Amino acid sequence: xxxxxxxxxxxxxxxxxxxxxxVVNQLPEELSExxxxxxxxxxxxxxxxxxxxGNSQETFANMGRITGFLREFAAPSAIxxxxxxxxxxxxxxxxxxxxxxxxxxxxxxxxxxxxxxxxGSDVGEGQILAAVETLEIExxxxxxxxxxxxxxxxxxxxxxxxxxxxxxRLLGVSFLVTVGDYGRTEVxxxxxxxxxxxxxxxxxxxx
Numbered sequence: 001x002x003x004x005x006x007x008x009x010x011x012x013x014x015x016x017x018x019x020x021x022x023v024v025n026q027l028p029e030e031l032s033e034x035x036x037x038x039x040x041x042x043x044x045x046x047x048x049x050x051x052x053x054g055n056s057q058e059t060f061a062n063m064g065r066i067t068g069f070l071r072e073f074a075a076p077s078a079i080x081x082x083x084x085x086x087x088x089x090x091x092x093x094x095x096x097x098x099x100x101x102x103x104x105x106x107x108x109x110x111x112x113x114x115x116x117x118x119x120g121s122d123v124g125e126g127q128i129l130a131a132v133e134t135l136e137i138e139x140x141x142x143x144x145x146x147x148x149x150x151x152x153x154x155x156x157x158x159x160x161x162x163x164x165x166x167x168x169r170l171l172g173v174s175f176l177v178t179v180g181d182y183g184r185t186e187v188x189x190x191x192x193x194x195x196x197x198x199x200x201x202x203x204x205x206x207x
Contacts, residue, residue, distance in 0.1 A: 005141075006100065008203040009168030014067050014096060016206060017170070020199050021071035021092040028190045031090050031176075034073035042068035042093065052114045052123070063110065064102025068095040084180040087187075092195045093173040103171045107145050107164045115147050127153040135185055140165040141196060148183050157181050161188040167199050 024036055040046075044060040047068070072091035077083065097103040115132045123129045128151065135146035144165035151158045161184040162175040174192035176184045 005200060005203055006168035008206070009170050012096075012203065012206055016202065017067070017094045017096050018069045020094040020170075020172075020195070020202050021069055022191070022195055022198060023071065024073060026194055026198065027073065027090065028187055028194070030187055031073065031075075031087065031191075034075055034090055037072045037074040037089070039071040040069070042070055042095070052118050053121075055114075063106060064098040065106065066096045066098060068093055085182055086179045087176055087184065088179060089177040090191060091173075091175055092191065093175075094195075094199065095171040095173070097169045097171065100166070100169050103166050103169050104143065106171060107143065107166065111162075111164050112145060112147060115149055123151065125153070126155075127151040127158070130157075133183075135161075135163075137163055137165070137185075137189065137192075139189065139193060141200070142166045144192070146185065146188070148185070150181055159183070161185055163188055163192040165192055165196060167196065167203075170199060172196055172199055 027034055044057040044065060047060055048055040048057050070091060070093045075088045077086060118129050119132050121129055129149060130152045131150040133148045135148060137144040137146045144163060146163040149160045157180055158177055159182050160175055160177045165172050172192060172195045174188050174195055176188045178184055
């Protein structure tokens with residue numbers, strides 16, 4: 001039986017998701033000095049351009065993805081990159097899919113699989129995806145999955161902790177980029193849980 005929150009994800013417009021990614025005063029305390037870096041809509045063409053090789057606007061549309069919205073923040077010390085262990089970029093994203101099944105399939109068959117399939121590959125901007133670790137993620141309303149990716153390039157090693165979680169036909173994403181080979185599961189989970197709360201608030205306010 002469909003619940004009220006899931007039902008509400010079928011009643012929103014594409015533009016409704018623009019208010020769901022976190023704003024700066026909603027970031028965890030460790031990231032309180034971060035400043036807005038960029039925010040933008042992520043249509044399927046944009047996603048394909050900035051994703052792994054082999055993706056296209058058509059393949060994403062065929063997977064049931066409709067659109068998304070990103071809000072990204074950077075630490076004041078992000079440029080130049082100097083301090084090992086420093087968190088430098090954080091973001092939350094909300095993707096809208098045609099149905100719950102499409103959102104769930106994306107988590108497994110696009111998010112996790114494409115990271116794992118591209119270990120050892122050039123992922124752009126002089127970065128090689130050196131390693132990927134799957135993370136066990138708990139405490140979310142519905143299913144959630146995470147990965148930790150290590151990239152090696154001319155500026156040294158960067159690690160990115162990324163979480164995907166589903167709310168009805170919406171997919172929330174939180175990620176944190178760190179200088180060096182580090183894991184940030186705990187803070188990225190808190191970032192994701194705050195995003196989940198924000199998504200639910202927005203859904204309930206529009207239902």
